[in-house]
Ligand code: SF4
């Protein structure tokens with residue numbers, strides 16, 4: 001079975017050295033006002049490039065509202 | 069990262085950090101009069117001096133603007149450093165003996181009474197200590213350059229140009245709020261608030277957030293709402309060719325960078341004096357290519373996101389110049405850019421589907437992407453002639469006119485109902501809502517018609533999966549419309565609420581509501597009126613008006629379930645082409661959500677089934693929202709609800725008895 005993680009309740013394939021920045025790229029999430037939690041733990045902006053997400057993680061990438 | 073030592077303690081810092089910032093991280097505090105995170109450090113007061121050993125020599129530097137770029141050792145409290153600070157403080161105290169902040173710092177260094185009296189001594193408690201914060205705040209935070217320093221040495225002083233009152237000062241009060249001594253203060257406070265200081269605090273909070281974070285967040289100062297175009301395209305939400313699709317390979321041509329390069333005005337007082345969000349943008353010297361002002365160079369106010377998405381992508385026109393020209397003529401003729409764009413997108417799809425032809429459009433080939441024909445329609449609308457007279461009446465009337473005049477089949481009439489993007493007679497603004505049921509409700513259940521300004525829920529719903537159940541969606545469709553209605557009641561702009569967010573917003577339970585700013589608005593109301601309210605009363609205030617409006621609509625024959633209907637294009641794919649372009653997404657949903665066996669089914673069969681399900685879901689959503697808002701099954705406020713919020717006025721009750 002493929003190794004996976006959950007991103008906003010969508011199953012996504014897991015890979016080695018998966019950082020938050022990589023996940024944002026995979027999901028094509030280009031919006032900037034985000035609140036990101038991995039297994040309930042808040043990830044700060046300066047950790048997006050360094051924090052490694054392990055398999056089976058439950059990742060929440062909450063987009064806030066902006067505009068009009 | 070660089071390792072440094074401060075007073076014997078090791079710390080790792082990023083290159084470019086100042087010594088003062090690094091020291092703060094170690095909880096080492098030294099007097100720093102002119103240092104604030106929100107403005108650049110210029111080293112004016114020199115109190116923050118420290119000794120630095122960079123391996124070659126030990127030298128004294130001001131720590132607030134010394135950027136660390138190699139391994140160093142810092143001595144914050146060496147003897148000569150303390151001596152220097154003491155000397156500086158003694159001089160300051162001799163010149164400004166009664167300024168509390170100076171007195172306090174001096175006392176910490178053992179200076180109670182200076183040994184001399186400065187020739188320019190100023191005994192005021194509110195004397196100007198020449199820290200320069202006001203000058204820097206005016207230029208860096210507010211983007212004005214109203215005040216500056218004049219004179220040298222002892223003659224140095226803060227002035228407006230030519231030492232006269234300068235009209236261009238927008239009276240934003242940022243300089244007064246940042247001044248540590250009270251040397252600058254406001255003499256003319258409009259509207260006579262009950263508690264001015266409390267309002268200032270909230271204003272400064274927003275201004276500070278804009279200064280520190282806007283570049284990384286929404287870049288409202290740089291491009292305004294136009295920053296959304298590329299984001300919407302990335303999330304498949306940018307309407308193209310009458311909302312058929314949510315992205316387009318040419319959308320990059322309408323990227324905010326393209327407009328940013330054209331913007332010549334981004335003044336802080338662009339639409340409201342003193343607003344530091346300053347999202348209003350303008351283009352100077354645009355040479356018009358058509359219409360009554362052809363060849364003239366004009367100033368164009370905008371464009372904003374809705375205009376770019378509507379007059380660009382949604383008409384299949386990926387030309388920024390067209391968008392700018394359409395923006396100018398809509399403004400000049402007094403036509404709303406959204407209604408023009410969405411109305412014309414409907415016309416173009418009708419034209420491409422044989423509901424209209426050249427005979428009916430006065431020889432105009434109104435295909436998607438035809439810039440010339442699109443612009444001609446706009447001029448006709450302005451002049452009141454040709455086919456423009458019909459387009460100018462909006463989608464709801466056009467559907468009626470085409471049905472009566474154009475000898476259409478039942479199928480064609482239904483097609484028009486499906487693709488005519490209006491609700492309650494108002495044209496949709498520019499977001500694709502197909503994959504977000506909550507947002508379909510955001511448009512369909514808005515009192516004024518299809519506008520997103522009551523609730524913009526697409527990210528919460530479709531991207532975050534935060535509000536999965538009907539009850540969750542209904543809660544969002546209660547809270548946000550009420551919260552956002554409140555801005556209208558107060559005459560406030562809502563952009564500072566959520567187009568910049570506090571640095572610690574993510575740490576809240578409900579970040580989507582931006583609790584730090586909600587609290588600010590509660591304070592704002594209380595401080596303005598002198599009447600203390602809380603966040604629940606804020607919602608209550610809106611509920612009173614919102615429900616009253618709904619009753620008003622009901623009295624006029626609207627304000628019920630029938631009037632909350634939406635065109636199917638906003639809920640799902642109307643054509644095979646749309647279905648097939650996102651087949652993977654729709655097939656997956658049919659299988660996973662509705663256990664539908666797609667084997668051997670045609671696109672039309674799948675599309676029909678999907679439609680049945682999605683239309684049922686929309687009705688269920690209405691049920692849930694009516695229930696949450698305290699309305700009956702037909703979407704009419706109940707008399708009990710009106711009583712609960714204190715709006716059971718006799719006339720209202722009279723109307724509701726008819727429900
Ligand atoms: S009130 Fe605003 S614009 Fe006027 S000088 Fe002060 S900071 Fe500048």
Ligand code: SF4
Nearest residue numbers: 196197199200202247
């Ligand atoms: S007016 Fe206030 S903020 Fe400006 S230089 Fe003087 S003390 Fe500093």
Ligand code: FES
Nearest residue numbers: 111113114116132
């Ligand atoms: S705080 Fe560094 S010079 Fe004033």
